[in-house]
Amino acid sequence: MDVSLLGGTGDIGEALALRWARDTDHAVVVGSRDAERARERVADYEDELAAHGAAGDLSGCGNEEAAARGDVAVCAVPAYHLADTVERVADALGPDDILVSPAVGMKHDEAGAHYNPPAAGSVTALAARAAPDGVAVVGAFHSLPAGPLSDLDASFEADTPVVGDDDAAVETVAGLAEDVEGLRARRAGGLDNASEVESLAPLLINIGEHDDDCHDVRVQFG
Amino acid sequence: MDVSLLGGTGDIGEALALRWARDTDHAVVVGSRDAERARERVADYEDELAAHGAAGDLSGCGNEEAAARGDVAVCAVPAYHLADTVERVADALGPDDILVSPAVGMKHDEAGAHYNPPAAGSVTALAARAAPDGVAVVGAFHSLPAGPLSDLDASFEADTPVVGDDDAAVETVAGLAEDVEGLRARRAGGLDNASEVESLAPLLINIGEHDDDCHDVRVQFG
Numbered sequence A, B: 001m002d003v004s005l006l007g008g009t010g011d012i013g014e015a016l017a018l019r020w021a022r023d024t025d026h027a028v029v030v031g032s033r034d035a036e037r038a039r040e041r042v043a044d045y046e047d048e049l050a051a052h053g054a055a056g057d058l059s060g061c062g063n064e065e066a067a068a069r070g071d072v073a074v075c076a077v078p079a080y081h082l083a084d085t086v087e088r089v090a091d092a093l094g095p096d097d098i099l100v101s102p103a104v105g106m107k108h109d110e111a112g113a114h115y116n117p118p119a120a121g122s123v124t125a126l127a128a129r130a131a132p133d134g135v136a137v138v139g140a141f142h143s144l145p146a147g148p149l150s151d152l153d154a155s156f157e158a159d160t161p162v163v164g165d166d167d168a169a170v171e172t173v174a175g176l177a178e179d180v181e182g183l184r185a186r187r188a189g190g191l192d193n194a195s196e197v198e199s200l201a202p203l204l205i206n207i208g209e210h211d212d213d214c215h216d217v218r219v220q221f222g
Helices: A011-023 A035-051 A063-069 A079-092 A123-130 A146-150 A167-178 A191-198 A200-210 B011-023 B035-051 B063-069 B079-092 B123-130 B146-150 B167-178 B191-198 B200-210
Strands: A002-006 A027-032 A057-062 A072-075 A098-101 A106-108 A113-115 A136-139 A158-164 A183-187 A219-221 B002-006 B027-032 B057-062 B072-075 B098-101 B106-108 B113-115 B136-139 B158-164 B183-187 B219-221
Touching: A002 A011, A002 A063, A011 A027, A011 A035, A011 A057, A011 A146, A027 A035, A027 A063, A035 A057, A057 A063, A063 A079, A072 A079, A072 A167, A079 A123, A098 A123, A098 A167, A106 A200, A113 A200, A113 B191, A123 A136, A123 A191, A136 A167, A136 A191, A158 A167, A158 A191, A167 A183, A183 B200, A191 A200, A191 B113, A191 B200, A200 B183, A200 B191, A200 B200, B002 B011, B002 B063, B011 B027, B011 B035, B011 B057, B011 B146, B027 B035, B027 B063, B035 B057, B057 B063, B063 B079, B072 B079, B072 B167, B079 B123, B098 B123, B098 B167, B106 B200, B113 B200, B123 B136, B123 B191, B136 B167, B136 B191, B158 B167, B158 B191, B167 B183, B191 B200
Parallel strands: A002 A027, A002 A072, A027 A057, A072 A098, A098 A136, A158 A183, A158 A219, B002 B027, B002 B072, B027 B057, B072 B098, B098 B136, B158 B183, B158 B219
Antiparallel strands: A106 A113, A136 A158, A219 B219, B106 B113, B136 B158
């Protein structure tokens, strides 16, 4: 499978790129607004993999090309860039493609991190509005701490809730999640349930901030 | 310590009463609007404990008396009864008492369960508004599945996030949580962070509904 990471030069993009490159045979396409920057980061990722005796099928390009190449395109950009990014690559997304949204709208105050959804109700719903008709949109990978996930020396055990209205697309993305060693998908229903999934991200930040036993907090459901 | 459960005749009240009675030496006071009903339920709880070779210090009474007797009063009533219940027992709560709010406002539609906070921002914040001045309010025990928690044959492993502005009260309630075998407290900051904690409850319901591997879902943070 070809998996693209739009904005794959950021923290969570790096983490997913490294894990998919190491743990799967998927072609991992790292996209950026700046294609040269994407190629530079891919060289870094390849060095990091080589330092761990691993390799993968990685390449870098602009976001539009990445969207065109990916069977699944993960929009790994901050929430406030999401709609713009999706609209810019819309022509490259075909009806068999899956768009994955891991972004969360948050605001921070003295108390901690708070869920701050857009008017659409959730960032995942915003992605669904911005996506071309027929493209299946799935919410996943919202609450993963990028630090431990990008540290190939660390073992990683976490669950990621997955939401979407297209069952086949949800299963494809759940499979992609579970291709990463230690990562487990948990189905949480349709896109209308995305806000409960996204709300988990600030909770994990708050626990990481206030609980002495938890840092880079991850979650498991049993 | 004396722990009271206002509305302790319901599902989550039963579960906490059974576990505290079995696992601790605390005096567990089960309150109800109907004192006779509370006493009947306590007899049921004692039978259930005896059937498992256990016993505890349990008693039943009206909510007002329960609030007066408890060093910690857990308001185990549905969210829409919370403010009423707190206001009715307000005279019985002293400045050294701790009021614990485990309730979550939810609405349900075809997609699933959704967080539906009151105008105060969270049910825990609503409890804080309804409580007399000086009573410390702590949010905890929001996302515990009552079924497995009240099944004394089942082992139980789960985390419960705890929020509150009074650090000593938070530690007292965290300790009460961890008095239950298998239950672990996770500090999530002050009352302003309660909505992120409460949002977890509908997420767990949605995962229980949609994920074939998860039922009576509980959560752990690591």
